[in-house]
Amino acid sequence: MPILDITKPEIILVLKEAYDKEKRLQTYWVNKNIEKLQKAATLTREPTNYYEQDVMKHAMIAGMATITRDHNIAIRNRIKVPIRDAKSMPGIESLRHEHSIINLGLGTAKEDPRLARPDTDLSPDPVMRPVDAKTREIFFKPKPDFGREKYLQARAKILPENKYYHPECMSWDYGWRFSESKILERAIHGRHWLLQKTLQSRVGPTPDPDHYKPPM
Incomplete structure (x- = not known):
């Protein structure tokens, strides 16, 4: 229109x-x-002298039965084991077998017995590597030389790649399994490293910078 x-x-x-x-x-x-x-x-009626809080309280009490009912239903649902659709997918056993921690070469069943599972077991792989028995004893010994704080300090000295199978946060991507890298480490003596760096330079040897010169 x-x-x-x-x-x-x-x-x-x-x-x-x-x-x-x-x-x-x-x-x-x-x-x-x-x-x-x-x-x-x-x-035309007698005043009840009800406040706004009294009206809200009456409505809340009336709805408590519904809240209790929904809470009990939620408890039953949380107790139930979720159904995994992967169990009904064809070929999922071989897929899990090819991508397990053992097949990727990150661990063995001898080091971690939790990895020795049949191919039909679709439970997720463990996240953390097993704790060394010597380090675990620190947690159960009495203080002050041992205890929880000493145990955490000992665990903090271990590299994350020796505690977890996969990086658990983005900050671990830098330096993860760096010991297996083929990059040449810096030499202990600076003279050898400086000579190698100079010979591999594209411009050849260069004079010392100004701050290397003796004062006037």
């Missing part, structure tokens, strides 16, 4: 007639129900 142009005289007359008709109908309805309006506007 196109928008009416209210600046036209004929449209103004139509709107005026519609407004007058609506006003007459409203006045007629008010005159017809004047007694009901007066009765509704007048307080």
Whole structure:
């Protein structure tokens, strides 16, 4: 429907007639129900002296039964073991077998007995490597030379790659299994490293910088 142009005289007359008709109908309805309006506007019952908190409390108490019912249902649902769709997928046993920690070469069943599982076992692989028996004894010995704090300090000295099978956070990506890298480590003596660095330079030997010169 196109928008009416209210600046036209004929449209103004139509709107005026519609407004007058609506006003007459409203006045007629008010005159017809004047007694009901007066009765509704007048307080004819005894005051209850209820506050807003009392009304909210009544509504909350009425809904407590629903909250208890939903809470009991949620408890039963949390206890239930979730159904894994992977059990019904064909070929999932071979897929898990090819991507297990043992097949990736990250661990052996001798080091971690938890990895010795059949191919039909679809439970996830362990996240952390087994703790050394010597380090575990620190946790159970008495303080102050041993205990929980000493155990955590000993565990903090171990590299993350020796405690976990896979990086658990993005900060571990830098330096993960760096000991297996083929990058040459820096020589212990700086003279040998400086000579090698100079010979491999594209521009050849360069003079010493200004801050190497003796003072005037």
